[in-house]
Amino acid sequence: MGFPGTWMTESESVVYRVVPKCACSSIGQILFYSDHGRFYDGDIHDATSGLHKWAFEASQPRIEANAKAHRSHVFTCVRNPYTRILSSFFDKIAGIQRNGKRYRGNLVPMLMQKYGVEVGRPEDGFAFDQIASFRRFLLFARDTIRFRKPMDADIHWSAMSGHVGTFVTNGGRYDQVIFTENFNSGMQAVLDRIETPVKVDLAQVPRFNESEGHGPTRAHPVAAYFDDLSMHLMWEIYHRDFRLFRYDFDDPSNKMPKGEVDLDEMHAVLGD
Known part of the structure; x- marks a missing residue:
C-alpha cells in the first residue's frame, strides 16, 4: 500500500501526511517555499514538480525509503x-x-x-x-x-484517523501532530525542528484557502x-478522531483541542 497522501520536500527536510480540510493548502505552500524561496503559482494540489508526492510514481521510492528509515521529521495536521x-x-x-x-x-x-x-x-x-x-x-x-x-x-469527510493511520500501518512514525486551530504556533514548532534550504517567516505567509x-x-x-x-x-x-486528537465531543462550540496528542497512544491505536 505504501504511503498514500504523503508529501515530502525535494530537499527531504520534512515529511508531511496530508489530511484533507486541515490546512493542507497552506502547509503544502510553506513546504514548497522552504525549498524554492517562492510559492507555487496556483493550487499546490495541482503542482506536479517542486514537491515529492506519493501520487507521483517517481517520488514513491524516495518517500518510502525516507519514511521507513525515519530520516526526516514527520508531521501531520488535524482539525476539530x-x-x-x-x-x-x-x-x-x-x-x-x-x-x-x-x-x-x-x-x-x-x-x-x-x-x-x-x-x-x-x-x-x-x-x-x-x-x-x-x-x-x-x-x-x-x-x-x-x-x-x-x-x-x-x-474530505472520511475520518482523520484513517488518513493519519495509513502512514503508521505501513511502517512510518510521526514526530509531531499540529492543530489547524493553533496553526501558526504548530507550524512554527515544525519549522524550529527542521533545517530548510530557505528560511520561512510565517508572519509573511499569505493565507491559502483554495475553497474560499x-x-x-x-x-x-x-x-x-x-x-x-x-x-x-x-x-x-468520528469517535477515534475525538479521542486521539483530544477534541471536545460534548461541546460543538468549543473548537479548540483539550490537550496535546499522545503520540505513543496514537501509534499504538493506529498501528493495531
Missing part, C-alpha cells in the same frame, strides 16, 4: 471534527468548485434526490436551509463511512448545526 465536516459540506457539497462545476459531477443531484439535501445556487445567493441540509448530508456521510453506500467515503469564495457562507454558529441526533452520528463515525 465538527468544523471539518461543516467545511466539507460548504466547500464540496454547497460550493462551486474551481472549475466552475459541482464537486464530483452527479454527487449533488444524487444527494438532492436520495437525501433531500438542498444547496441553493449562485443566482439566488445560495439561499437554502443550511441546518436541515447539513444534517441530511451528515446522514449521507455516515452511510458512506459505515456502509460504503451509496458510495465509498470521500477523502465559491460557495455559501456559514450562516450560524457551529453548535447550531448539531442536535442530539447529529452528535450521535458524529460520535459513531
